Amino acid sequence: MWQYASRRLLLFIPTLFLATIMVFALFWIVPGDAAMMLLTGDEDGTGKVTTADIDKLREKMGLNRPIHIQYGAWVWDLMKGDMGTSLWYKNPIIDDLKERFPVTIELALLAILMAFVAAVPLGIISAVKQDSKIDYASRVFALIGIAMPSFWIGLLTIYALAYGLNWLPPLEYATITENPLLNLEQLFFPALALAFHDMAFTARVTRSAMLEVLREDYMRTARSKGLRERTVILRHALKNALLPVITISGYQFGRLLGGVIIIESIFVIPGIGLYLVDAIIHRDFIVLQGVVLLAAAVVLVLNLVIDMLYGILDPRIRYS
Amino acid sequence: MIDQDTLGASTPSNRGALLLTQTVRSTRWVVTFSRRKPLGAIGGIITVILFVVAILSPVIAPYDERDTHGDYVHAPPGSPGPEARFLLGTDALGRDVFSRLVVGARISLYVGVGSVLVGITAGFVLGIASTYAGGKIDMTFQRFVDALMALPGLIIALAIMAVLGPSLNNVIIAIVIGMLAPVIRTIRSQVLSLKELDYILAARAIGASSKRIVFWHIAPNCFATYLIMATYYLGFAIIIEASLSFLGVGSPPDVPSWGGMLTRASQEHLKTAPWVGIFPGLAIFVVVLGFNLLGDALRDVFDPKLRGRE
Numbered sequence: 001m002w003q004y005a006s007r008r009l010l011l012f013i014p015t016l017f018l019a020t021i022m023v024f025a026l027f028w029i030v031p032g033d034a035a036m037m038l039l040t041g042d043e044d045g046t047g048k049v050t051t052a053d054i055d056k057l058r059e060k061m062g063l064n065r066p067i068h069i070q071y072g073a074w075v076w077d078l079m080k081g082d083m084g085t086s087l088w089y090k091n092p093i094i095d096d097l098k099e100r101f102p103v104t105i106e107l108a109l110l111a112i113l114m115a116f117v118a119a120v121p122l123g124i125i126s127a128v129k130q131d132s133k134i135d136y137a138s139r140v141f142a143l144i145g146i147a148m149p150s151f152w153i154g155l156l157t158i159y160a161l162a163y164g165l166n167w168l169p170p171l172e173y174a175t176i177t178e179n180p181l182l183n184l185e186q187l188f189f190p191a192l193a194l195a196f197h198d199m200a201f202t203a204r205v206t207r208s209a210m211l212e213v214l215r216e217d218y219m220r221t222a223r224s225k226g227l228r229e230r231t232v233i234l235r236h237a238l239k240n241a242l243l244p245v246i247t248i249s250g251y252q253f254g255r256l257l258g259g260v261i262i263i264e265s266i267f268v269i270p271g272i273g274l275y276l277v278d279a280i281i282h283r284d285f286i287v288l289q290g291v292v293l294l295a296a297a298v299v300l301v302l303n304l305v306i307d308m309l310y311g312i313l314d315p316r317i318r319y320s
Numbered sequence: 321m322i323d324q325d326t327l328g329a330s331t332p333s334n335r336g337a338l339l340l341t342q343t344v345r346s347t348r349w350v351v352t353f354s355r356r357k358p359l360g361a362i363g364g365i366i367t368v369i370l371f372v373v374a375i376l377s378p379v380i381a382p383y384d385e386r387d388t389h390g391d392y393v394h395a396p397p398g399s400p401g402p403e404a405r406f407l408l409g410t411d412a413l414g415r416d417v418f419s420r421l422v423v424g425a426r427i428s429l430y431v432g433v434g435s436v437l438v439g440i441t442a443g444f445v446l447g448i449a450s451t452y453a454g455g456k457i458d459m460t461f462q463r464f465v466d467a468l469m470a471l472p473g474l475i476i477a478l479a480i481m482a483v484l485g486p487s488l489n490n491v492i493i494a495i496v497i498g499m500l501a502p503v504i505r506t507i508r509s510q511v512l513s514l515k516e517l518d519y520i521l522a523a524r525a526i527g528a529s530s531k532r533i534v535f536w537h538i539a540p541n542c543f544a545t546y547l548i549m550a551t552y553y554l555g556f557a558i559i560i561e562a563s564l565s566f567l568g569v570g571s572p573p574d575v576p577s578w579g580g581m582l583t584r585a586s587q588e589h590l591k592t593a594p595w596v597g598i599f600p601g602l603a604i605f606v607v608v609l610g611f612n613l614l615g616d617a618l619r620d621v622f623d624p625k626l627r628g629r630e
Contacts, residue, residue, distance in 0.1 A: 011466070018467035026479060147609035149559050151566045151582060152601030159590050159597070258474030262563060276475070280482040280569055292479045296470040303470070 004311050012304050019296045020078070024071050027289045083290040088282040093290045096275060101294075104260055104271035106176060106183075110191035111256065112249070115198035120245070122199075123206025127214060128233060138203055145200020150193065150259040154266035157193045173270050190267040194259050198252065205248050209241040216240075243313060250306040254299045353621065360617020366610025374426040381419035382407070385576045389414035394593040409595040411581070417596060420576040421603055427577045428558045428607065431491050435557040436550045439496040440503055444539075444546060447507030451515070452534055462508075465501050473498035477560055481569040491570050495557045503549060510545050514538055544622035551615035555608040562604050578604050 058064045065073075077084070083093040126138040174182040213219070214237055222236045223229075257273075264273035272291055279287035354361035373380060382404035389410060392401055397409040397417075407418040450461045468476075477494040484490040514520065515538070523533050562579025564570030571577035581600040590597055 011463075014463055015466040015470065018463055019470055022464075022467055022471070026483060029483065143609060143612060144605075147555065147612055148605050149562055149579075149601065149608070151563060151579070152597075152605065155582065155590065155597050155601065159594055162591055163594075254470070254472035255474075258472045258563075261474065261478070262566070265567065276478065277567055280478060280567070283482070285482070288479055288482055292471065292475055295472055295475050296467070299470045299472065 001311060005308060008304065008307050008311070012300060016297065016300055019300065020075055020293060021071070023289055023293045023296065024074060026292075027285050028067065078293075084286045086279075086284055086287045088279065088284040088287070093287055096287075097272070097290065097294065100271050100275050103173075103175070103269060104264070104273060107187055107191055107194065107264070107269060107271060108253075108256055108260055110187055111194040111198060114191055114195035115202050116249075118195075119199045119202035120206050120242075122203045123245075124210055124233065124238060126203065126207040127210030130211065135207075138207070142200040142204040142207075145196050146204075148196065150197060151262045151266060153196050154190070154193045154263050157189055158266065161189060173268075187269070190263050190269060193267075194256070194263045197259060198249070198256060201252060202245065202249055206241065206245050209244045210237060213237045213241045243310070247306055247310060250302055253302050254295070257295055257298070353617070357617035357620065359613045360620075363610045363613030363615070363617065366606060367614055370425055370429060370607055370610070373422055374429040377422045377426050381416075381422040383416040383419040385415065385420045385423040386574070387415060389416075394589065394596070396593075397595050408599050409593065411593070411596045412589055417581075417599055420581060421578070421599060424576045424578045424581065424600065424603070425607075427488070427571060427575055428561065428604075431488060431495070431561040431571075432554045432557040434489075434492040435495040435499070435561075436553050438492060439499045439557075440546060440549055440553060442496065443500055443503030444507055444542065446500075447504045448511055448534060448538060448542070450504070451508050451511040452530060465504050468497075469501040469505070471498075473556070474560060474563055477564060478567065478569060481564055486569055486572045488571055488575065491561050491564060494564065495560050498560060499553055499556060503553070506545065506549060507542060510542055511538055514541055544618075548615055548619045548622065551611050551618060555611035555615075558604060558608055558611075562600075 055064070063070070074084075081094055083097070085091065086093050086096065089096060122138050122141075126135045129135050173186065176183045219232065219237060222232045227236075260271065261273035261276055263269070264271045265277045268274065272294070275287065276291045278284075279291065354364070383401070389395075389401065392399075392406065392410050392414045393412060395401065395406050395410040395414070397407065399406050399409065401410075401416070406416050408421065409417050411417055411420070446461075450458045453461075477498040480494040480497060481490060484493065520533060520537055523537050528537075558578075561570055561577065562582075565577040565579030566582050568583055571580055573580065578600040582597055
């Protein structure tokens with residue numbers, strides 16, 4: 001196990017390192033730099049800046065140094081927990097992220113929970129009663145869920161809530177520590193809208209994983225020793241089928257993060273997604289850089305955790 | 321070899337006959353396919369309709385998609401207009417939603433086909449090249465793919481759009497980069513398993529060069545994968561384009577993209593004029609569903625190993 005874990009960890013570090021290079025390079029190709037953007041910002045000073053001003057600010061911000069030094073300084077600051085200061089909000093980015101990250105994670109976890117609670121039973125029924133009407137209906141549901149763009153689901157949810165229930169997303173956001181009940185009320189529908197795609201996907205994966213397990217010899221053994229059908233399905237089949245389902249869902253987390261951006265901006269939830277969209281509108285590339293890197297780091301760490309768990313749960317993985 | 325010789329020697333008359341048999345054969349294939357895979361056939365029909373609408377959009381659209389009709393703001397679907405009925409109503413500026421949808425099909429298809437052609441072809445070339453280079457080059461390159469893979473498709477596309485600014489071709493670049501990593505991975509695993517097959521060994525044994533093996537034996541066998549991935553990623557590209565435009569960084573505002581039609585402006589009027597938001601979303605949904613159905617069916621037909629799985 002240790003060998004497997006250390007090998008996996010050794011792959012993780014260079015990958016994270018390459019991700020920082022990619023994110024850095026992406027924003028390096030932006031026409032103009034942060035100094036120019038600060039001085040020629042939307043609201044003041046367009047046309048009133050001189051090159052001398054820009055040069056002075058560049059020197060202050062260290063933008064006149066060679067590119068590899070800038071990259072090194074950036075990574076060094078990152079390791080110290082300093083992600084720079086937002087051009088638009090004028091706040092240290094790390095502080096903003098600390099405030100917003102838990103909101104996004106709560107929304108994402110709630111969505112994953114909803115997706116699992118609904119999708120796993122659906123997938124099981126679908127596989128056990130293969131080619132029945134229920135199976136057909138759940139497969140159609142899965143296809144529909146995967147094809148529906150998340151912003152449309154979000155809009156339809158808002159429409160249904162506003163029209164049917166006369167409920168609109170509240171303007172003031174309450175955190176879970178301030179007011180747990182209001183917080184849950186606020187996040188319930190956004191999470192549901194977010195969960196829809198995952199629900200469809202997870203149901204599909206559960207179905208195929210179950211179908212595969214149901215064909216195994218040990219299923220026949222379990223039945224022939226007289227176990228109840230329920231025990232056979234839940235204890236012997238589901239336990240084995242759930243592993244790939246959890247893994248694949250974990251890898252889907254990146255896609256979920258994409259959906260979070262859209263859902264947060266539709267329901268006005270002050271998480272990372274809304275932060276990112278605001279940063280794009282105000283061309284705040286330093287925030288953008290930070291958020292993109294954070295997303296990559298979250299995905300990489302999650303993949304690492306999944307691989308480790310998989311190694312613990314399924315010994316075959318360790319030796320291959 | 322023999323086949324090529326007979327083909328080369330064919331006279332114009334039997335070339336015509338050959339074309340005829342080929343047409344008959346492919347028609348028969350389509351009929352069998354539709355009978356065995358009714359859902360796939362529905363997907364195929366949706367795809368064909370999309371292409372026809374996109375090509376004929378100037379003929380189909382009753383109004384110019386940019387024409388504003390001040391007297392007909394938020395006209396409900398089916399209400400009479402100055403020239404023709406507003407089949408799907410009008411938006412906040414009195415523009416015909418149906419005409420915008422029809423022209424929007426062209427935008428979606430342009431971005432979709434563009435991204436798929438560039439992205440999957442590039443993924444194909446890079447995937448095969450990296451696998452064949454092997455060793456340290458492959459190892460290093462795959463770490464880059466790992467890093468790219470960690471960046472979620474929509475997030476990387478958003479960042480690229482923020483950097484490049486809104487334009488249709490920039491959307492294609494953003495989508496291509498967003499889809500490149502998983503495409504390279506899929507091709508790579510396909511090539512790795514093909515490489516182990518006996519016929520590659522046989523080709524090598526008779527002295528075929530690496531170049532010949534890649535072009536004549538590996539690449540053609542990845543064609544089915546190419547087709548299947550193209551179908552799926554068409555849907556992916558259309559959704560990402562719509563999402564980007566929805567967030568205001570995709571297609572320029574004057575382009576009637578399906579996602580752009582759903583932006584804040586239509587959200588605010590959701591209660592009074594829901595059709596402005598509902599129809600573009602429905603169009604995206606139906607088209608993506610069509611591509612997925614077609615992709616599923618094609619995968620089943622081309623890859624017997626996966627038959628019966630999801």
